Amino acid sequence: MKKRESKVLSGIWDFRYFKEKPVLETAVCNETMVVPGCFDSTVKNAGLRGFGLYRKKVIAGGKQKLYIDGAGVSAEIFWDNKLIGVMQYAYMPYEFEFDAGIHGNHELSILVDSHYNYDFELYFDFFAWGGIYGDVVLESLPEKAIGLVRITTADYKTGQIRVRAELPAGVKNFMLVFDNLKTVDCKSECENVDMLFHVPNFKLWSDLEPHLHSLVFATEDDSVEVTFGIREIRTEKRKLLLNGKELKLAGFCRHESHPTFGAATPETLMLFDLELIKSCGANFIRGTHYPQRKKFLDLCDRMGILVWEETLGWDVKPPKLHSDEFKIHQLEEVALIGRFSVNHPSVIIRGFLNENESQYPETLPLIQALTDAFHALEDGTLVTYASNKYENDCCLAPVDIVAMNPYPGWYDMENPHPRDEANVKPRLSAIADAMPKDKPFLISELGAAAMIGFRDWSRTRWTEDYQADVLREACEFALEDDRCCGIAIWQFCDSKSYNYGNGIFGRPKGNNNKGVLDDYRRPKVSWDMLKTMLGKIVKKDRLKY
Ligand code: ADA
Numbered sequence: 001m002k003k004r005e006s007k008v009l010s011g012i013w014d015f016r017y018f019k020e021k022p023v024l025e026t027a028v029c030n031e032t033m034v035v036p037g038c039f040d041s042t043v044k045n046a047g048l049r050g051f052g053l054y055r056k057k058v059i060a061g062g063k064q065k066l067y068i069d070g071a072g073v074s075a076e077i078f079w080d081n082k083l084i085g086v087m088q089y090a091y092m093p094y095e096f097e098f099d100a101g102i103h104g105n106h107e108l109s110i111l112v113d114s115h116y117n118y119d120f121e122l123y124f125d126f127f128a129w130g131g132i133y134g135d136v137v138l139e140s141l142p143e144k145a146i147g148l149v150r151i152t153t154a155d156y157k158t159g160q161i162r163v164r165a166e167l168p169a170g171v172k173n174f175m176l177v178f179d180n181l182k183t184v185d186c187k188s189e190c191e192n193v194d195m196l197f198h199v200p201n202f203k204l205w206s207d208l209e210p211h212l213h214s215l216v217f218a219t220e221d222d223s224v225e226v227t228f229g230i231r232e233i234r235t236e237k238r239k240l241l242l243n244g245k246e247l248k249l250a251g252f253c254r255h256e257s258h259p260t261f262g263a264a265t266p267e268t269l270m271l272f273d274l275e276l277i278k279s280c281g282a283n284f285i286r287g288t289h290y291p292q293r294k295k296f297l298d299l300c301d302r303m304g305i306l307v308w309e310e311t312l313g314w315d316v317k318p319p320k321l322h323s324d325e326f327k328i329h330q331l332e333e334v335a336l337i338g339r340f341s342v343n344h345p346s347v348i349i350r351g352f353l354n355e356n357e358s359q360y361p362e363t364l365p366l367i368q369a370l371t372d373a374f375h376a377l378e379d380g381t382l383v384t385y386a387s388n389k390y391e392n393d394c395c396l397a398p399v400d401i402v403a404m405n406p407y408p409g410w411y412d413m414e415n416p417h418p419r420d421e422a423n424v425k426p427r428l429s430a431i432a433d434a435m436p437k438d439k440p441f442l443i444s445e446l447g448a449a450a451m452i453g454f455r456d457w458s459r460t461r462w463t464e465d466y467q468a469d470v471l472r473e474a475c476e477f478a479l480e481d482d483r484c485c486g487i488a489i490w491q492f493c494d495s496k497s498y499n500y501g502n503g504i505f506g507r508p509k510g511n512n513n514k515g516v517l518d519d520y521r522r523p524k525v526s527w528d529m530l531k532t533m534l535g536k537i538v539k540k541d542r543l544k545y
Helices: 267-279 294-303 324-340 361-375 424-434 464-480 526-539
Strands: 005-008 011-018 031-035 051-060 063-068 074-079 082-087 094-099 104-113 136-140 149-155 160-166 173-178 182-187 192-198 213-218 223-228 233-236 239-242 245-247 249-254 284-287 306-310 347-351 382-384 402-404 441-443 484-489
Touching: 031 051, 051 136, 063 074, 063 082, 082 094, 094 324, 104 136, 149 213, 149 223, 160 213, 182 192, 233 382, 239 484, 249 267, 249 526, 267 294, 284 484, 294 306, 324 361, 361 382, 424 441, 424 464, 464 484, 464 526, 484 526
Parallel strands: 249 284, 249 484, 284 306, 306 347, 347 382, 402 441, 441 484
Antiparallel strands: 005 136, 011 031, 011 051, 051 104, 063 094, 063 136, 074 082, 074 104, 149 160, 160 192, 173 182, 173 213, 213 223, 233 239, 239 245
């Protein structure tokens, strides 16, 4: 079987920071960077906005595919100074096929632009890091290369899967190898394979038992290996069902953010975060507020962490929200997510437009279009958006799950010294009452800021104690109230924001401090409380599982 040759280009690269856009032919990269790496989290360039030129000499030739597991705020990719691709959306993985010329020495340049742009605006409450966030991989392609191979569950009870693949022109015969053991020879009538198969000796994937299978899809000239899981996620009235059994979600919203690494969090840190999440009995991550890196989803697949993934589009207001241009960009993001985050059983929810203006009927067509586009992927994931319009939301009809970001005890209150008046459970109950009765209701954010080390007998706002009080009540609600299918606490750890101006830009320490861990992953008081509560929510009603 023909195997593709691939080179992981991560490691030490030449680099240079420029305030103005450099001319590639004359630019000299006499500094050092690592890839993945954010230039604005290095000592020299900390906090600078501008252009980062990353360069690497590569020996290659012929037909190649370059995969980049996310960059930001945007990037242009050059091979021997010739443009081969643009990464418009921050965090989105991209791949580019190109002709690398005669086999020999070549130069790959990635020009990162860290300025805010149409898709990543200044007012977003998460720092716009400048850099290459994920691995860079170069793969040599055969002349007749297999395209995208997508595997989804057709029937979890019998282990039946649907295999969709793009065959090169003129190729009809292919072979499937399941789990390196069982081989099936097949013939397709057309270039787009869309067929059903039974996986031999299949085991189901779930958060409790995350079994994975592998499939090699091979032709005479090429082969592609894919890892997948067999599972079904669906809704039944207010319940979520995973493989036919009720599922409760309990976990955190998480940013890719760390003071030392920026958004280029290394896989060791991802593993560390996920181990922490598992250790407190949680089963769920809302990947706020953008597409997730392949490395992260691979880890979630293996570790049995359920994921909500979403497009980048935070608190966007009309007229932009209702414009054709914005819709086109969001649909492009949906299509890219559909291409790059397939085959991950951990991704059970896809979302868009965090806290959009869904109190206006004018927003409904956009929500309908994005929901339809995600549904059209036919990969069995549920679709939603996180709303802060609560009782006034009038755009919930298209989505599968109703997701709300309530902040009782923090934003949603009048009394500045609220020890006994945080009003958490009554407010959550009122919201649950107002939600449609035929869809699961998920708390997609809820939190309170706490400055690490700040404790006080009065348990006042900003103390670790106050945060723990608010979160305990919210978790009790998620545990006790059957109208609620789960909770994603805002947020897993403190993350970089901004500290200039007023409002959210004036965050203390320039961080969003609602983490239950600080930005270096040190626990606040609420962590120990969550260790008992989250596991209880997950296990509720699932003891027979
Ligand atoms: C919103 C938003 C989050 C964060 C949060 C907060 O709910 O969705 O990204 O900004 O508010 O901490 O204020």
